[in-house]
Amino acid sequence: MSTSNEATRMTAIVCHAPKDYRVESVRRPTAGRNELVIRIAACGICASDCKCHSGAKMFWGGPSPWVKAPVIPGHEFFGYVEELGEGAADHFGVDLGERVIAEQIVPCGKCRYCKSGQYWMCEVHNIFGFQREVADGGMAEYMRIPPTAIVHKIPDGISLEDAAIIEPLACAIHTVNRGDIQLDDVVVIAGAGPLGLMMTQVAHLKTPKKLVVIDLVEERLALAREYGADITINPKNEDALAIIKSITDQYGCDVYIETTGAPIGVSQGLDMIRKLGRFVEFSVFGSDTTVDWSIIGDRKELDVRGAHLGPYCYPIAIDLLARGLVTSKGIVTHGFSLEEWNEAIKVADSLDSIKVLLKPR
Template identity: 75%
Template structure:
């Protein structure tokens, strides 16, 4: 049964493992705001950790998640309605396919004003804080005035358009690694974003690209995307293989995308002295390492990677030219009403990227 024009279906987060499919009021745009009709919204690993109750989302006196909130930050859709001045503000017209970056910058803090908007001090991310930034797991979604919005070309497939956000994150992470032609690069974790990192890192043409994961099917995909060596650490000695490939020195760049504390410990072992360690993952629990490795033993360059700043146009361009792809990564899709089934599959090793599909 169809809903009235002013109502919509949405997934609403109330707490860990308490996500409900509900009927809600459809948003209306104010001045400078846009309402989009959602086409698809991916389930991210951070969505799975949030659903599972990870401490980083729910711990402490001021938890990051502010329920009730509509989750979802890997969305795209079609411009449905615009408030006053929104068309000129964003450079949009009705019917455009668009994506907004996952952060809603305040545009007032020192980071926003200096151009580092992705590190905004307020730091509202779509899908985690109620009212300010409801996410894309709904029929319609409000895009605030300070959002960063990009137009998606009509020829881009639904699946490719749905991975623009994680692809932008992958691009930013690879850029943080400052990969050189002579580098041996290790990417640990061949989940959805890890597999996107493999594709992007291959475009940098490193001397050798090594991928580590424990799922054979994902390692096979990594090889298809250009990995020179793949390692299942449950079956082979990753340290020996990397040392054999580097004359005993270790890799030049280690990108941590496992989301597991063991991936950090492993990386500090595999990376060479004066190497670059890039940390991307969102962890479900705290990680403990021998910190002296970083300074006294190896003098490592430790770099974080957060979101996909300035990388959305690059992601759209690479996808449009077929240099990177969603093929093999997007494995399942569900209607919003089937959330319970979708999150359980997304939170397992039986899928890679799961999409929630709307009607846009």
């Protein structure tokens, strides 16, 4: 039988500084008014988590660092409603025991972006797992969901692995939508990591003329073909630019989606895309990227679009998974307990895995 002290504690990963993440016993959260506490079923390790762990400047640099430690990381989570605060059942429309997911951003509801419905660009911009002001992240046994969070229910028929990719899938859907893919487009997705492979599945549903995926790992390219890519290119032994030119009458691709997270992915895309094409940037970079900016304006007049988070896309992601139109099969490759954190982050930050999940016991 658990002691009262044990009942108020839980195991969590706590980020203290770059490369200083510890498995700790911390106070278990409780639900206030219009708040939930969920029991975490799984939490994915994102590429941004790996870059944050390694000390990437965008997370830790500058006068106001993005990460405010100590904090429990993790934004790719889902779980079961364990506790309902006063009014929370009506506030969120959920009951005890239901599977739920909260969007990764906790909008303030007061800034110009929130008030205009563009909540994913909230000026305050609290995201689970990076700042503790609103709530910690999902790399723990339990997690508090604050009142301004956006919560969605997950149908019972969706597997644990599929439910665990709802957050990145929502990001992938938003990114593909930003590309405004047309039926006669040649679309290039650069990068076949977890997000790139989900984007491949979503872009395939748009039925472009040709869907091309570029990556350095043959096993990931094979998955991309399973997911609907018409052409895959490994730039280690193939001339990617020449191949794209050859299938577009030398013009270049219509849509280029950058999800490599490497500077070469940007310069490659600017060379590869046709004049008046649509360049969609999704990646989180660990270092600065330098390009010939005149390509965008003077030479090609490109439509450059960013893609951030997964606004209004969680219900779509859940529906696509429920209907079997998108899958985590082949993408989710590893699972670890919280206590196995050191091995989990090592595997996640390598080419030995695609998507790594933490599964609290």
